[in-house]
Amino acid sequence: MPKTPSIKFEIDAQQDEARAGVLTTRRGKIETPVFMPVGTAGTVKGIRFEELESELDAKIILGNTYHLWLRPGIDVIRSAGGLHRFISWDRALLTDSGGFQVWSLGALRKISEEGTEFRSHVDGSLRFLSPEVSMEVQAALGSDIVMAFDECAPGEASHEETERSMNLTARWAKRSKDAFDRLQSEGADTGRVEAQGLSGTQALFGIVQGAGHLNLRRNSLEQTVNIGFDGYAIGGLSVGEEKSVMFEVIEDIAPRMPKDAPRYLMGVGTPEDLVEAVGRGVDMFDCVLPTRNGRTGQAFTSRGKLNIKNAQFINDTRPLDESCGCSVCRRHSRAYLRHLYVTGEMLASILLTHHNLAFFLDTMRGVRQAIRSGDFPKFRREFTERLKANGE
Numbered sequence: 570m571p572k573t574p575s576i577k578f579e580i581d582a583q584q585d586e587a588r589a590g591v592l593t594t595r596r597g598k599i600e601t602p603v604f605m606p607v608g609t610a611g612t613v614k615g616i617r618f619e620e621l622e623s624e625l626d627a628k629i630i631l632g633n634t635y636h637l638w639l640r641p642g643i644d645v646i647r648s649a650g651g652l653h654r655f656i657s658w659d660r661a662l663l664t665d666s667g668g669f670q671v672w673s674l675g676a677l678r679k680i681s682e683e684g685t686e687f688r689s690h691v692d693g694s695l696r697f698l699s700p701e702v703s704m705e706v707q708a709a710l711g712s713d714i715v716m717a718f719d720e721c722a723p724g725e726a727s728h729e730e731t732e733r734s735m736n737l738t739a740r741w742a743k744r745s746k747d748a749f750d751r752l753q754s755e756g757a758d759t760g761r762v763e764a765q766g767l768s769g770t771q772a773l774f775g776i777v778q779g780a781g782h783l784n785l786r787r788n789s790l791e792q793t794v795n796i797g798f799d800g801y802a803i804g805g806l807s808v809g810e811e812k813s814v815m816f817e818v819i820e821d822i823a824p825r826m827p828k829d830a831p832r833y834l835m836g837v838g839t840p841e842d843l844v845e846a847v848g849r850g851v852d853m854f855d856c857v858l859p860t861r862n863g864r865t866g867q868a869f870t871s872r873g874k875l876n877i878k879n880a881q882f883i884n885d886t887r888p889l890d891e892s893c894g895c896s897v898c899r900r901h902s903r904a905y906l907r908h909l910y911v912t913g914e915m916l917a918s919i920l921l922t923h924h925n926l927a928f929f930l931d932t933m934r935g936v937r938q939a940i941r942s943g944d945f946p947k948f949r950r951e952f953t954e955r956l957k958a959n960g961e
C-alpha cells in the first residue's frame with residue numbers, strides 16, 4: 570500500500586518556469602510562491618503573532634534549530650508539548666537544521682565526518698551537532714517541515730573544496746533521512762496531528778549545495794533526489810557570491826528539481842530577488858531582511874528602499890509606501906516614523922517590521938495572482954521598473 574504523504578503539493582498555474590500552487594501541510598494550506606517570515610528564537614522579532622495571523626496572514630513561519638536548541642533547550646520545549654504549543658502558533662512551522670548557523674560561526678567550529686563541534690555563543694560550552702542530533706531536536710520542536718542537516722561551502726570556495734563539502738552534505742542527507750524515519754516511527758515528533766488527509770508526521774526537505782559550480786550543483790541535486798525527500802531546497806546562496814552567480818545557479822538548478830515537489834530557496838532575499846527567483850521556478854522563500862532591516866530603520870517599498878533616519882523625511886507627511894495598504898501606511902507618516910526612530914522609540918522597529926513584512930507578503934500575493942492570470946512577465950517587468958524609479 571502506498572504510504573500516506575506528510576505534505577501534498579499541487580501546481581494550479583504555470584507560466585514559463587514560474588509556478589503557482591498549494592502546499593498542504595498538516596497545519597493548513599499554503600499558497601505558493603510563499604514568503605516565510607523568520608522566527609529565529611521562537612519569535613518573529615518585533616511583531617505579535619496576532620498580527621502575523623490576522624492582518625499579514627502569514628501561513629507559515631520559520632524556527633531556528635540552533636538557537637532553540639541552545640536556548641531554552643529541547644527539554645523545555647518538549648515539556649511544553651512542542652514548539653507550536655510553546656509559542657502558541659497553530660499554523661505551519663518550518664525549522665532549519667542548524668547547519669547554516671553553525672557554519673556561520675566560522676573559526677569557532679570544527680567539522681568532521683561525524684558532525685560539527687562548536688562553542689555555544691550563549692555560554693561558551695562545547696556542543697556537537699550532527700544529522701542525528703539535528704533530527705532529534707527538530708522532532709522535539711515538532712515543526713511541520715524539517716530540513717536535512719547540511720554543510721555550506723563558502724561562496725569563494727575552490728571546486729575541490731566545494732566538492733568535498735557537497736559530498737559530505739549528501740552523506741549527511743542520507744543520515745538525516747535515516748534518523749528522521751526512525752524518529753517518526755518512534756513517535757518522537759511532538760507536533761503530530763492528523764489533518765488534511767495527510768499522515769500526520771513531519772515532512773523532510775533535502776538541500777542542494779555546491780556553491781557556484783553548476784556541475785557540483787547538478788551532482789548534489791541528483792544525490793539528494795536519489796535519497797528521496799518531500800521537498801527540495803537550494804542552500805548556500807546569498808553567502809557572499811556575486812548576484813549573477815546566484816541567479817545562474819537558480820536558473821540552472823530549479824527547473825531540474827522534481828516538478829511535483831516544492832522548491833525552496835533558503836535565506837534569499839530582497840523583494841526583487843524573490844520575484845526573479847519565482848521566474849526561475851522557485852516556490853518557497855525565507856529571509857531575515859524585512860525584520861532585521863526594519864530594526865535598523867530601513868523600509869522596503871514598491872519604489873525601492875528608504876532609510877527613515879534620513880533628514881529628508883523630517884516633514885514628510887506621506888506614508889512609507891503610498892501603494893501599501895498595511896495598517897502602518899494607513900495611519901502613520903514618514904515624519905512620525907522618523908521621529909520614533911531617531912528618538913530610539915521601540916515602536917519604530919515594530920512599525921517598520923510590520924510594514925516590511927506586509928510588503929514582502931503582499932508582493933508574493935501579487936506574484937501568485939499574476940501567475941494565475943497569465944500576467945507574470947508584465948508583473949515582473951513593472952515591479953522591477955517601479956523599484957528602480959525612485960530607489961536609493
Ligand SMILES: [Zn+2]
Pocket residue numbers: 889890893894895896897898899924925927928
Ligand atoms: Zn505599509
